[in-house]
Amino acid sequence: MRPASLGAPMQSVVVDEVEADGTADLRPAPARWQDEGRRLGGWAVRRPFLAAAAVAALVGLVVAFGLAAPAIVTAQERRHVLAATAFPGAVHVLDAGPAVRWSASYDESVPPLLVGDTIVVVDGPDLQHRALVGLDVVTGARRWSVPLGAEPSPTQVRCQELAGHLVCLAGEGPPPDQRALAPGERPPEPAPAVLLVVDARTGDVLASHRVEGRVVAAAMTGGDVVVATYWWGAFAVRRIDPLTAQVRWERLDGAAVTVPAVGDVTLRAGGGLVVATVSGATLVLRAATGERVRPAQRTAGTDETRMLADGTLVRTRYRLEAVGVDVMSDLSTGEGEPWLTARGVPVEPEVDDDASGLVFTSGALAGGPLVGRVSAYRPGRSEPVWRAFAPAREIAAVVGDRVVLRVAGALVGVDSRNGVQMWRRTFGLGLGRAFTDGRHLVLERTTPEEGATLMALDLETGRVDWTSPLPDGTSRVIQLGGHLYAAGDGDLVALR
Secondary structure (H helix, E strand, O other), rough: OOOOHHHOOOOOOOOOOOOOOOOOOOHHHHHHHHHHHHHHHHHHOOOOOHHHHHHHHHHHHHHHHHHHHHEEEEEEHHOOOHHOOOOOOOOOOOOOOOOEEEEEEEOOOOOOEEEEEEEEEEEOOOHHOEEEEEEOOEEEEEEEEEEOOOOOOOOOEEEEEEEEEEEEEEEEEOOOOOHHOOOOOOOOOOOEEEEEEEEOOOOEEHHHHEOOEEEEEEEEOEEEEEEEEOOEEEEEEEEEEEOOOOOEEEEEOOOOOOOOOOOEEEEEEEEOOEEEOOOOEEEEEEOOOEEEOOHHHHHHHOOOOOOOOOOOOOEEEEEEEOOOOEEEEEOOOOOOOOOOOOOEEEOOOOOOOOOOOOOEEEEOOOEHHHHOOOEEOOOOOOOOOOEEEOOOEEEEEEEOEEEEEEEEOOOEEEEEOOEEEEEEEEEOOOEEEEOOOEEEEEEEEOOOOOOOEEEEOOOOOOEEEEEEEEEEEEOEEEEOOOOEEEEEOOEEEEEE
């Protein structure tokens, strides 16, 4: 018995457009479009003013869209470029090798600086015609230029951000080698340095002052600039209001320190302290008053004093024992009792999300079983949480539950909770700086075969996710804000 549907009569189905008389228009599409165009033209002839208004409105919409579209795209890109990253110090997520966004020329002797949405560089055809230049972080376009002057032309330029402004010190370079002078001969007195405060957005010069002496280092603290100067045995540290040039305090140490020809001076400010290291001698000063800070009684006999990036003061002692040299470091706020005493010298990771709460040290001298091994401490505990099995003195990254050690041309991923080795990748020589987006460890690498490249490793597994060559002519990578830039041959190249 067959289904009833098989016996039903067939019906015709319309599959194309239907004209007014009910028949299908089977002409090709171009013919139908021509008819529509003729009808529209006839309507325009009958109503010329209305047609003109419609055409004008359409043209206005097209022009407005053409003008607004680039601005909309740029605004969206600006939000992305300036958006927050996974944690301070990270870059935006890089799931693939970045592409070139823009490039600009600059003087490589002065590191570029990001202030707000402006990248500040120094550029010019020669030493006598250099200027501070503000570049738009999104497009690379020049926003402004501030000449540095030519009489005398500054050979040393130091710039830092301070409260959203650009603060620069421009002056002469390191002092001359005193050993090259004849007995009793003095080098020529240096010209004063210039202290500039510039609005990084507009390039307006908000203040310009002279600073006496040869500036050899500078740091920022509490809205002021701290300047270290040296000339002919006189070493001075001053805290200066950059807008008014008022000297808050001054510390002179003429006999205590000497500066060699290369200007061996470091200056750091943080945690309410200013630490100046000059040829191995160290001054620890209160940032508010300039008074010298003396170590606590139990930390007496310090052989080396330095400040970490977070403002922690480290005093290290070296003692000769039967099995070798014992190294102990006291970490403190500068005064009072240390909050941690650990064996070894503190190691600062290149990038750290500050989630682990660990402090890392390394035995730096030969003679003991812990030489060259990283140890992880928690504040308040005298014994380490773990010691790395692999000999390593450098930490590329501490992110999430991974600590990545540098081990003689290799990278070793360690579980931050217990020190267990999770992976190891050997690359040989040529590994450079490390960066992270929270998921990948991004490294510079230079080899004779591939040249300068960027390489991304998965932090969890150590797997190489991608490799990307640097733009032609560039040889290294720097980080400004949440993005990477290739540099070399006088060019700064934005990577996105």
